[in-house]
Amino acid sequence: MEALTPKLVGARVKRLEDRRLLTGQGSYVDDFRPPGLLHAAFLRSPHAHARIVRLDPAAARALPGVAAVATGAEIARLTRPVRALSKMKEYRVTSFPPLALGKVRFAGEAVAAVVAASRYVAEDGLDRILVDYEPLPAVSHMEAAMGAGAALLHEETGSNLLLAREFATGDVDSAIAGAAVVVRERFRFRRHTAVCLENRGCLAEYHEGTGLLTLRSATQCPGLVRDILADLLDLPEHRIRVIAADVGGGFGAKSSLYPEEITVAALALWLRRPVKWISDRREDLLATSQAWDEIVEAELALGADGTIVGLRAEVTADVGAYSIYPWTAAIEPVQTISFLPGPYRVPHYRAHARGVTTCKAPMGPYRGVGRPVAAFVMEGLMDRAARLLGLDPTELRLRNFIRPEDFPYKSPSGIVWDRAGFTETMLRARETLGYEAARAEQAQARAEGRWIGVGFASYVELTGIGSAIPVSPGMPVATGTEAATVRVDPSGTVTAIFGIASHGQGLETSLAQVVAEEMGLPLEHVRVVHGDTALSPYGTGTYASRSAVLAGGAGILAGRAVREKAFTIAAHLLEADPADLVVNGGRVAVRGTPDRGVTFREIANAAYSGARRLPRGMEPGLEATRFYDPYFGTASSATHAAIVEVDRETYEVTIRRYVVVEDCGRIINPLIVEGQVHGGVVQGAGAALLEEVVYDGAGQLLTGTLMDYLVPAATLVPTMEVHHVETPSPTALGGFRGMGEGGTIGAPAAIANAVADALSPLGIEVSELPITPERLFRAMPDSGGADRGSRA
Amino acid sequence: MKPAPFEYHVPTTVEEALAHLRHYGGEAKVLAGGQSLMPLLNFRLSRPAALVDINRIGALSYIEEENGTLRLGALTRQRAIERSDVVRSRLPLLTEATALVGHLPIRTRGTIGGSLAHADPSAEYPAVLTALEGQVVARGAGGERILRPEEFFRTYLTTTLGPDEILTEVRLPIPPPGSGWAFEEFSRRHGDFALVGIAVLLLVEGTRCAKARLVAAGAGPVPARLRGAEEILERDGLTEQSFEAAAARAAELVEPDSDIHASAAFRRHLTRVFTLRALRKAARRIHGGH
Numbered sequence A: 001m002e003a004l005t006p007k008l009v010g011a012r013v014k015r016l017e018d019r020r021l022l023t024g025q026g027s028y029v030d031d032f033r034p035p036g037l038l039h040a041a042f043l044r045s046p047h048a049h050a051r052i053v054r055l056d057p058a059a060a061r062a063l064p065g066v067a068a069v070a071t072g073a074e075i076a077r078l079t080r081p082v083r084a085l086s087k088m089k090e091y092r093v094t095s096f097p098p099l100a101l102g103k104v105r106f107a108g109e110a111v112a113a114v115v116a117a118s119r120y121v122a123e124d125g126l127d128r129i130l131v132d133y134e135p136l137p138a139v140s141h142m143e144a145a146m147g148a149g150a151a152l153l154h155e156e157t158g159s160n161l162l163l164a165r166e167f168a169t170g171d172v173d174s175a176i177a178g179a180a181v182v183v184r185e186r187f188r189f190r191r192h193t194a195v196c197l198e199n200r201g202c203l204a205e206y207h208e209g210t211g212l213l214t215l216r217s218a219t220q221c222p223g224l225v226r227d228i229l230a231d232l233l234d235l236p237e238h239r240i241r242v243i244a245a246d247v248g249g250g251f252g253a254k255s256s257l258y259p260e261e262i263t264v265a266a267l268a269l270w271l272r273r274p275v276k277w278i279s280d281r282r283e284d285l286l287a288t289s290q291a292w293d294e295i296v297e298a299e300l301a302l303g304a305d306g307t308i309v310g311l312r313a314e315v316t317a318d319v320g321a322y323s324i325y326p327w328t329a330a331i332e333p334v335q336t337i338s339f340l341p342g343p344y345r346v347p348h349y350r351a352h353a354r355g356v357t358t359c360k361a362p363m364g365p366y367r368g369v370g371r372p373v374a375a376f377v378m379e380g381l382m383d384r385a386a387r388l389l390g391l392d393p394t395e396l397r398l399r400n401f402i403r404p405e406d407f408p409y410k411s412p413s414g415i416v417w418d419r420a421g422f423t424e425t426m427l428r429a430r431e432t433l434g435y436e437a438a439r440a441e442q443a444q445a446r447a448e449g450r451w452i453g454v455g456f457a458s459y460v461e462l463t464g465i466g467s468a469i470p471v472s473p474g475m476p477v478a479t480g481t482e483a484a485t486v487r488v489d490p491s492g493t494v495t496a497i498f499g500i501a502s503h504g505q506g507l508e509t510s511l512a513q514v515v516a517e518e519m520g521l522p523l524e525h526v527r528v529v530h531g532d533t534a535l536s537p538y539g540t541g542t543y544a545s546r547s548a549v550l551a552g553g554a555g556i557l558a559g560r561a562v563r564e565k566a567f568t569i570a571a572h573l574l575e576a577d578p579a580d581l582v583v584n585g586g587r588v589a590v591r592g593t594p595d596r597g598v599t600f601r602e603i604a605n606a607a608y609s610g611a612r613r614l615p616r617g618m619e620p621g622l623e624a625t626r627f628y629d630p631y632f633g634t635a636s637s638a639t640h641a642a643i644v645e646v647d648r649e650t651y652e653v654t655i656r657r658y659v660v661v662e663d664c665g666r667i668i669n670p671l672i673v674e675g676q677v678h679g680g681v682v683q684g685a686g687a688a689l690l691e692e693v694v695y696d697g698a699g700q701l702l703t704g705t706l707m708d709y710l711v712p713a714a715t716l717v718p719t720m721e722v723h724h725v726e727t728p729s730p731t732a733l734g735g736f737r738g739m740g741e742g743g744t745i746g747a748p749a750a751i752a753n754a755v756a757d758a759l760s761p762l763g764i765e766v767s768e769l770p771i772t773p774e775r776l777f778r779a780m781p782d783s784g785g786a787d788r789g790s791r792a
Numbered sequence B: 001m002k003p004a005p006f007e008y009h010v011p012t013t014v015e016e017a018l019a020h021l022r023h024y025g026g027e028a029k030v031l032a033g034g035q036s037l038m039p040l041l042n043f044r045l046s047r048p049a050a051l052v053d054i055n056r057i058g059a060l061s062y063i064e065e066e067n068g069t070l071r072l073g074a075l076t077r078q079r080a081i082e083r084s085d086v087v088r089s090r091l092p093l094l095t096e097a098t099a100l101v102g103h104l105p106i107r108t109r110g111t112i113g114g115s116l117a118h119a120d121p122s123a124e125y126p127a128v129l130t131a132l133e134g135q136v137v138a139r140g141a142g143g144e145r146i147l148r149p150e151e152f153f154r155t156y157l158t159t160t161l162g163p164d165e166i167l168t169e170v171r172l173p174i175p176p177p178g179s180g181w182a183f184e185e186f187s188r189r190h191g192d193f194a195l196v197g198i199a200v201l202l203l204v205e206g207t208r209c210a211k212a213r214l215v216a217a218g219a220g221p222v223p224a225r226l227r228g229a230e231e232i233l234e235r236d237g238l239t240e241q242s243f244e245a246a247a248a249r250a251a252e253l254v255e256p257d258s259d260i261h262a263s264a265a266f267r268r269h270l271t272r273v274f275t276l277r278a279l280r281k282a283a284r285r286i287h288g289g290h
């Protein structure tokens, strides 16, 4: 049996969900207004670190329209505190109460919740809650936080150091001591936050008759949220339904469990009324998980011919006030040292990571997790080494890439790279850019006094992670499987139900392509359902570039099972041998005699008609549920190349050209892959040039509006040239590799290297991101700026 | 981010609006385009007892030319100014500056009176008013007061407008034909408030610079007239050397603050860069050049 339908996997199919989303037909949390709805607002701490001496909600409770005011103590009676566990040896578990208990640890932490007839009244209620805080010293700098005199944030741990981890292979100290050249740098990647078009938000309803609690949430992980809510609220799992209908962007920041989700669910149970909370932009900037914020001291040692001999690094991460569930505070720093060696052969390696708690919003996953920092550091070191050795930076990379004959390659941090086209992506990027010509133009521009630079970055990431490795280091939550149910109704149309949740990636389209192709059906016969724990088989959600690989694999298995049964039924109806059947456009026919066929509709109808029309002994019905576990995971890689110009007077950086050559294995839909690259590169460019969460020394957020936290606007975004190298995964079903995060991994490094290249005649290195005009101004030798130096 | 409760009035005449303002004795706020006031209300940083919405007072929206002066009703939308042919032909400096105010949706609602009354020192209009030596008309119970920029802007977000006064008109003298002008600014992203903005007006008589007006936005608590730099141009004429000297002087004269977007030192540097760019551009435009 085989499918003759025109290939759907690999086709540039326009996204099926876009019509709905672009014409305002999407349904987001805030679109749901059940009868009797109440609105919640959260009182947020104005202090970075303080003891709550007294909290008096009486005046708020007395306000007409206020249904309830919940304090930390009351919510603590209804739920358990969240504790993100880890099997890592050096990890200190801490509690994250849904509403502050006795103490606040960051400015913006939720202290109380008012539930009222409208959000307006709820906010009026917030005004009337009296809180006496006894301010404690703010812990705002990660390095100072580890010092002797620092205030302790979590009394239960006895230290602000929440975790430490080391990876070591070989003898790096000797390798560095004996190396021909060593480059060193202290890199600083500043704090970021995801700015989703749709803010966070949730709506909880408790149905007394059925005992069912439904939580609609703008989350990436409905399954994960359902599991933990059952535990925290002490409800049976089958009485909790979590729905993430349309979600307006997540970028990792909506993949964690949030205090507001727990509180709103608890309030709905308590009040027996639907309760909704929609975060406003200020709350999103204050209390949504933040990212990156690391100091990396790193040394790269090479032989005289440019061969890498060793890499040593110390990573310190500011993980904020709480260890976020389920990923824990380890996710960013440990990912950084896991991926620091990049796509290179690094024989001797030792890297140590620490996570330090401070009075800031908790650190969580953000598109790229650890790898944007890792690539910035490693690629920055590679360029420094190339300059020192007088080698072309692309040549140095080509000499050190893991080669085809090395696969599968076990990285010094223990990750296995199945296979990837590192060399091909670099060669194609050079060719696309017209590398020689670009260098010639640069020389010409330099002669005219312009600052033009060319920068490259190559990286590899682990995507589609199976059960062999937890997605976040040491995390005891199972993230290695996903499932699909493929259900054919009597009319022959297909509903494919997944536990993942699409929040802008176009998964309704790519998964429909995968299932339709496997079943030999036209695309429009398959409807994808996702993001609803009551409808889907067990799954956790969408994160870590996993859904194409895990849900795609499950979709293939379930689609295949259904197709096989359909063929058996067709063979019975046609009195033919199943092996002689072919399917084309939803019709199954005998090979060579197209007239002898049945439509999928007839097959489905037969499947539900009972014994009369089915082969003897066959169970009626036409559906299958299959689980898929890719076990290890797949390597996704790319080379990014940027040409930038730095204005000699304003120090503004303009991206002139941007080239991406990526390898995500077998491509399901090039349009979607390119869209994901485009979006990721824009976020990476924001990281390189604009975005920075700033807290002052007292722990107050200075970037609390979008006039201060600068996300990229259209004028920053260059036309991107995206090309593909397809190295199908040898292990994952379908040959797919995950690719949702890559753009954000490569772009900061490529842009930083391009700026450093532009400024190399001045001897200025880029060691801090974002590269703001202010930082470049201060780095200029003749700036007269406050602190002169040669670092930007 | 929901405002605290307030009462709401929608008068259709200035007299009616003034009566409401008087009634609340300083506790009411005028609502024009809302582009600055609404965020303040939503953050509950401003908690007026009442809003007096002047958007239905049609008589406050006009652009008229009279005796060498352009008169703009306070409620005239920034977008209307940007698209006005009269403004483009008589006061292209205002057209150029307007295009730099925020983004299109903001200019569609935002008004010239609102921008001036809000008195953000980084905003474009206060700098233009100052460079053109225009006037604003404030109407209150006691009648009208006509105020020059230095009488109007007091400090950050503060003017001498009384709580029961309404800004009704902006008067901008039209420079003689053949003048040079430019508005140049630097912002981190297109449409953001400027880190530094420079308004330039150059009036020439023969080869002499009869009058130079140089004003910096974002360089102190009020739009900064850079008199010392103007004097260099009026004394030494319009040469590349005098431009450079004026730009250097401008950088000394400004008193910018440091914030997360730029240090005072960088703003000084930008003042020099953009003064020079603006002067060169203005000089090219003298006698209709581009």
Ligand SMILES: Cc1cc2nc3c(=O)[nH]c(=O)nc-3n(C[C@H](O)[C@H](O)[C@H](O)COP(=O)(O)OP(=O)(O)OC[C@H]3O[C@@H](n4cnc5c(N)ncnc54)[C@H](O)[C@@H]3O)c2cc1C
Residues within 6 Å of the ligand: B029, B030, B031, B032, B033, B034, B035, B036, B037, B038, B054, B074, B075, B100, B101, B102, B103, B106, B109, B110, B111, B112, B113, B114, B115, B116, B117, B118, B122, B123, B124, B125, B161, B165, B166, B167, B168, B191, B192, B193, B194
């Ligand atoms: C994202 C964003 C970007 C922006 N960028 C810029 C920029 O780059 N440059 C810039 O200049 N501006 C910018 N603005 C501000 C914008 O120009 C505002 O429109 C302007 O500052 C206020 O005008 P308004 O009509 O909206 O006034 P409102 O917001 O309604 O009022 C502002 C203040 O003026 C008072 N007021 C208004 N009209 C009168 C009147 N006739 N008499 C007495 N008092 C009055 C109000 O009581 C209030 O105190 C930006 C705004 C936003 C939201």
